[in-house]
């Protein structure tokens with residue numbers, strides 16, 4: 001496996017522009033803002049070789065045009081005209097080699113947060129934008145709870161040791177919600193202590209792993225008795241399937 005460093009470049013309040021560095025080349029995932037990316041590239045004498053976009057939201061694509069003024073590079077993204085600068089539109093199962101970085105990534109279509117949201121996985125890594133967060137999931141803006149359930153199920157099929165690079169630093173607030181959604185899950189207190197320490201030291205709480213998400217994230221645990229019970233209590237009725245449970249806890253989290 002090539003020696004790739006994955007660097008979180010911070011943008012806005014809590015976005016991460018995940019930057020894949022190999023030698024003097026760098027590729028960025030979801031550059032919502034070009035300024036911190038250009039600063040990072042300049043400070044480290046790096047040349048931008050590719051841009052990857054998971055979905056069309058401005059905090060993920062807003063820096064594309066400015067970066068393209070400095071570097072003429074391919075832009076990989078979904079079939080969605082709302083990202084005009086994409087040069088290679090990708091579908092489920094397509095693979096491509098990231099220019100200058102020499103790793104191959106595969107595409108999964110994971111609509112729900114937006115209707116064309118995609119993820120990139122390969123070399124033991126997953127870049128999942130705003131669909132899967134550490135101990136949480138994205139808001140369902142353009143899809144259905146069934147689509148979010150399908151998207152998360154698809155991601156959970158990746159190997160347990162896959163490193164999960166999410167679009168935002170939401171871990172601590174997600175863990176606090178998870179403790180309400182599944183109070184009996186003893187992993188959450190330990191993770192909260194760990195993440196709180198990281199935040200106090202100004203560190204990033206990511207990447208997570210697929211294995212950790214399976215064990216702790218209530219949104220991928222909607223078939224577990226503890227989550228079913230709290231969701232049913234909030235709904236005031238028995239919820240018979242994982243999609244209804246997910247719908248209930250997503251709504252709960254929106255108002256938490």
Ligand code: FE
Pocket residue numbers: 057059060130167168
């Ligand atoms: Fe976002």
Ligand code: ZN
Pocket residue numbers: 055057060113130
């Ligand atoms: Zn988004």
